Amino acid sequence: MSEFARDLYQKPPSPKHGRKHGSRLKSLAMSTPTPNTPPALDPEAMLARARATFDIEGQAVLGLKTRVGASFVEAVQRILAVRGRVVVMGMGKSGHVGRKIAATLASTGTPAMFVHPAEASHGDLGMIKAVDLVLGISNSGEVEELTTILPVVKRQGVPLIAMTGRADSTLAQHADVVLDSSVEKEACPLNLAPTASTTAQMALGDALAVALLDARGFGTEDFARSHPGGALGRKLLTHVSDVMRSGDQIPLAKPDANVSELMRAMSTGGFGAAAVIEPDGRATGIFTDGDLRRLIEAGVDLRTARAQDVMHRGPRTIRVEALAVEAAELMEQHGITRLFVVDGEGRIVGALNTNDLMRAKVI
Numbered sequence: 001m002s003e004f005a006r007d008l009y010q011k012p013p014s015p016k017h018g019r020k021h022g023s024r025l026k027s028l029a030m031s032t033p034t035p036n037t038p039p040a041l042d043p044e045a046m047l048a049r050a051r052a053t054f055d056i057e058g059q060a061v062l063g064l065k066t067r068v069g070a071s072f073v074e075a076v077q078r079i080l081a082v083r084g085r086v087v088v089m090g091m092g093k094s095g096h097v098g099r100k101i102a103a104t105l106a107s108t109g110t111p112a113m114f115v116h117p118a119e120a121s122h123g124d125l126g127m128i129k130a131v132d133l134v135l136g137i138s139n140s141g142e143v144e145e146l147t148t149i150l151p152v153v154k155r156q157g158v159p160l161i162a163m164t165g166r167a168d169s170t171l172a173q174h175a176d177v178v179l180d181s182s183v184e185k186e187a188c189p190l191n192l193a194p195t196a197s198t199t200a201q202m203a204l205g206d207a208l209a210v211a212l213l214d215a216r217g218f219g220t221e222d223f224a225r226s227h228p229g230g231a232l233g234r235k236l237l238t239h240v241s242d243v244m245r246s247g248d249q250i251p252l253a254k255p256d257a258n259v260s261e262l263m264r265a266m267s268t269g270g271f272g273a274a275a276v277i278e279p280d281g282r283a284t285g286i287f288t289d290g291d292l293r294r295l296i297e298a299g300v301d302l303r304t305a306r307a308q309d310v311m312h313r314g315p316r317t318i319r320v321e322a323l324a325v326e327a328a329e330l331m332e333q334h335g336i337t338r339l340f341v342v343d344g345e346g347r348i349v350g351a352l353n354t355n356d357l358m359r360a361k362v363i
Helices: 003-010 015-031 043-067 070-081 092-107 150-155 170-174 196-216 220-225 231-237 259-266 289-298 324-334 354-359
Strands: 086-090 112-114 133-138 160-164 177-180 273-277 283-288 317-319 338-342 348-353
Touching: 043 196, 070 160, 070 177, 070 196, 086 092, 092 112, 092 133, 092 196, 150 160, 150 170, 160 170, 160 196, 259 273, 259 283, 259 289, 273 348, 283 289, 283 338, 317 324, 324 338, 324 354, 348 354
Parallel strands: 086 112, 086 133, 133 160, 160 177, 317 338
Antiparallel strands: 273 283, 338 348
């Protein structure tokens, strides 16, 4: 190790250097900001601001009602005529609104997707085809990422609907149809943060989706097909055949079966009932665990009893192609918990109880 290195490792810092270093640390500590004391909360002021926000945004939406007219009708007609998709575009808060509008359109019968304007300038513009229609959203109508790609969109012959707060904006000038989403002021006390303007955009997008839904004759079954994971989808798309027990899981017995055979059949899959069937597979009766208890209480000689003697005739059945929700309604109507499933000729092909419907989340 060199002499310089030994001095560096062995010599303590001079008092002068230490004082300088310490004073610097002290100065740094004194300059470190301390957390601000939160302002005193005024509940009444908070509530007043909230109510003012509701008033401003409510007025913004009601203002749309007075201005909607021929351009809205034309926008709906153009969207109905599109062979491709409605491509929704917007930046910032308008982009967030645009994503929601695209999702609402898609779920109500109008094929739609959202394309980010900035990403469009870097390749995503290839997602837009001549058969599509662009719905551009911008309160100012001057957002650079959107206005930059408008000439390219127009050269492709893609129709453009503008949703903007300024009829003289660049976006509006490029558009085939302009939807006025202007507001008198934002709910933000600084009149800067998009609040009332985005509420107006959202409401105008919903109005478009609902008008299109109505014009297409879009019904509950159509809605269910685009929402298969929801409660409505399960009710309208789930059939008895999707949830019923079949094959060896169907508890069956012949008319001449004794009570022991009936009990073994009822135990199949824990169904708690057995269908008594004729040779052709048609149901002639039903015997349940409740019937068994009643026979025991009545002192009936179970050794000699036969299925045809103790069964209930004319069991409730449901067609295999019926909706599962219809099975639930039939059970509720007659106060029963089980149904046997039949084909078009009345032969038993399945069994169903409330537990099966609950597992399928139909009830």
